Amino acid sequence: MKIETTLNGCRRAVDIRPGETLLEMLRRLGMHGVKEGCGSGDCGACTVLLDGSAINACLAFAAKAHGHTVTTIEGLASGDTLHPVQQAFLDEGAIQCGYCTPGMVLSAVDFLRHHQRPTDDEIRRAIAGNLCRCTGYAKQVAAIRRASESEPREDA
Amino acid sequence: MAIHHLREYIRPKDLGEALAALHRLGTSARPIGGGVDLVRHTPPDVSALVDMTTLPLAYVREEENGLHIGATTTLAEIERNTSLAEYADGVLPEMLGRVGSMQLRNLATLGGALVGAHPWSDVVTVLLALDATAAIHDGDDHTVLVADRAALRGSLSGGVLTEVLLPARSANVHAAFVKFSLSAFDVAMLNVCACVRCSKARCEDARIVLGGTPWLATALPRAGETLQGAELGPDSIAVAATTAAAEAQVGDDRRATAEYRRILVEVGVRRALVAILGRCKGGGT
């Protein structure tokens, strides 16, 4: 079946199978930044933004993207300018293997849309669905806190 | 992973079209909200999905007869909703803050949670405690108490869930939710919701519901009865909690043994009622 979706700002017509997940579709379209960690919604590595809201792409049927906007990590930066969350992750040393990073960054982007001066507890609960085995979360929380303190910008 | 035996994904334009598709395809079709449950497991006999989120069923409306929550309202939308933040002490957002992850709540819908009815479901526990009603459309509109599981199942086999109705707001109704889980992103090894109608800490009516026992939410009528007409305080709370622990049906699973769950019942019910006591005193007439 055919769907029409806006992916990282570009309108696309995509052929999908009814039983295909959004994760499979996105990787098939070359969005390799959307990672598979478990396929069951437990690790958050596949997090993408659907109309700005963070969801697990492995838990969404690809057809859910029809008529909606999807943002992956590839669509977050504006040309050479990184999103403040991306920049903060780099500056805080919050990236080790990087596999959970795209999902974690997108969760943070969604979260910061709704929360201006979050507490650390609120940050930790917001990213509770993004598992990381490398960092212990310490610098990721610091990065999100740092990003929350920087200039607000136009929504991704 | 792609579900290969799914052949059709239907995006109905209206409720009539949804119903028609479901009737045409019978048990080989399922209505979905977020579709999370179906992605995780699609029964082999299911070959078609009817996406209910294309219909205007995502809303929270306060009317005279209660709070109407559309079936495809996401759990995140409910969590953020200002009317619900003030309904029964905000027990719905209180509970939803413990459900899954932000990502899951952005996709999963109230209808999906109610129909999916996972035994560990926190949503069903709270809906039961709040005495919620399910509205089902099968050509006509019917309502069924969420507590009446058999009737609910029966209605759903011929129709679709369109909304959940919560009783009209009342300053005398207080509720609290308690969840025990091994990690912050985990299903309950026990969840408790207590809902009490009281004036000046005298209890007129109480509903105590347990879920994840490891079975799906059920009410504890004997425990609730101990509070009827009672002054809500440490003594009556202790009696209710002890009664609940004796009344509860609990079992073993990977997360906890029955014995441990029984201990948690007493603790959970007590803590929920203590929270309600605080809320009774804090507000209410």
Added chain:
Amino acid sequence: MSREKQRGFRVVGTNATKVDGLSLVTGRPKFVADIDLADTLIVRLLTSPHAHARITAIDTSGAEAIPGVACVLAHTNTPTPRFTTAGQGYPEPSPYDTRLFDSKVRFVGDFVAAVAAESQEVAERAVRALRVSYEQLPAALSIDDALADGAPVIHDEPDAQGIYDALHNVAANVDIDVGDAASAFDACPVVVETTCETPYAQHTPIETHLVHSALDSDGRLVLRSSTQVPFHARRIVAHTLGLPLHRIRVIKPRVGGGFGTKQEILLESIAGLVTLRTGRPALLQLTRHEEFVSSRTRHPMRVRVKAGAEKDGTLRALEMEALSNTGAYGSHALTVLSNTGSKTLPLYNKASDVHFYGVALYTNLPVAGAYRGYGATQGYFPLETAMDQLAERVGLDPITVREKNHIRSGESSPIFEKLGEGREGVAFSIRSCELPRCIEIGRQRIAWDERRGRRNREGSWVHGLGMSIHMQGSGIPQIDMGAATVRMNEDGSCQLLVGATDIGTGSDTILSQIAAEVLGIPSSHVVVTSSDTDTTPFDVGAYASSTTYVSGMAVQRAAEKVRAQILDVAAGALQVGREALSLEAGRVVAADGRSASLAELCSRATHVVDQFQIEATASCVPEESPPPFLASFAEVAVDTETGFVKVVKYVAAVDCGVPINPKMAEGQVEGAIVNGIGYALTEHMLFSSRGRVRNPSLFDYKIPCAADVPDIDVVLVDSYEPTGPMGAKSVGEIAINAPIPTIANAIYDAVGVRLTTTPFTPERVLAAMRKASEAP
């Protein structure tokens, strides 16, 4: 960074941005699976449903007949040599007890067959069409089962090598003595003893094991693998498939976490064989379920420690007995077992008489392998529990009893020599040990004196404090080898080629910092190529906390050789003697003030006169393994009504020598501690009575999420290791050993119960508290 400035460092000791940071944060395609999969065969596995069985028949015809199936592999049509999957130095100290596909299966999840097909759907359908008949055999599903009289023999194959005693399921055995511990115990007025148990746990790297294989245009087999050990992979694949080693190329792109589970040659030969048989590229990736069951795990262990001391708390004797469950195959069995004693007992070198004894047993359960900590994690639990028990018995503060007994700078332990990695070790003395400072800092920051023993209450929660101390090692002395090539470009930048394996640890970055430091250039002018067996020099890979200390020294040496060459060129260009020249900040400066930039000199050497390629290769085989040290402190809160344990505060003070990149060193400690907290509180694999894993999913096997743990307060204590590159030691593993004993000791402070089995689930904690309150 003032300490590093005192030492004159410009680049080392700074938080240089990770060289791959930008590409990772923008989601660039850097991982094995991030390629166009058109024309790539997808490989799926059939695994055993039985814990122990012979395959009596296998019918692949149904699978082969399915359109789109390119290749089916099983024991009937695959190479037969036995090997170890352990990625270790050759000759590997692990038994050669594994076949690619065997005619016998030894655990639920053992590989039975592989199918390669045009799509995942077809491959999965073909796997379901395989018909296999099994003759089930009795299974040994625990250490006790394996030890019992008449236990089934798990490795009865005649061609296995290196098994200590196959008939009794003993994969490995270690027994060393220093002095006479038995007599020494008899003479001790104070003796404490404890036995602790740790279960099966899994690394859960967020990226599961995977490999992509293809033939290049010269017909060579190219394996792009998510591996910690590319060079060992090349060798072991060559041995397994009977290919000349030089016809294989192994490349490690970005890896989504390893922690030891990818120090294993698990999938490469299977994918490689598919490619050889079909001529097509192939991708083999484990599902999350397979990652839990069929990859590698922690060695479950039961470890007993006995400590004998004087009345003033001075240790005289130590005994450690370790029973290790190595699962169905013996990779890392001997070395993990050895490490259980070798990375723990030397810490308390005041004990003059020591006995360490251990066996690693085969069972019909998932295969244990390398996991960060590597036996030390299991050994520190009873050791640091015993030290707390000793403190209580002699009436001393737990910190005091440790201060009396831990190893110090200038000291040694006979265990360094007696116990190496599967063979005798190497004697050396401690040249850097800032453990006293670590303890002092941690003590202050956790408010030890103010808050310990108070049992502060918050509702039903009682607070308690606990601590533990640790050492690890830095590489495997006289065994590990790492090499580096530094090659100058004509613009004064350099190419750094290292076999060293960055699995997210940031080794590409810190190695570039070391090279930049020596050459006086910014680290952004160092272009790193790593872990490609065709283009980079040899390195054992990422394990044993070796990369900074071993590979880093190779980089330092290579860069120093290149610096000498640059000075030679400058001597010619400036017409002065070498001794009058120094290299600083990108320029070579003569004593009389004249100078030339690196760019000028490199361009001259490349294009102008006496041209040659400025380049050098250097290797490092370490002579010693200088331990990093760590003092760990935690405050926990225990809910006395439910047994839930929350870690409220965690402080780790670390001596890792000079941290090449402090933020990255902190990151290693933070990550390891959170992993350790999971291992202490929630992580265990559960088994059915037939040996099947009951919780092979992240839904049911809970690892910590961000909301489960507090901030980890990490302090990198000022230290300098004279044998290390720029003064560095290592930091990759040590911290994971701390949370279990620290938290156990903190629980004791809070509620007076000693837990000796992990995880400390709420149910177990509550049961222990109730039992203690019932005791007379």
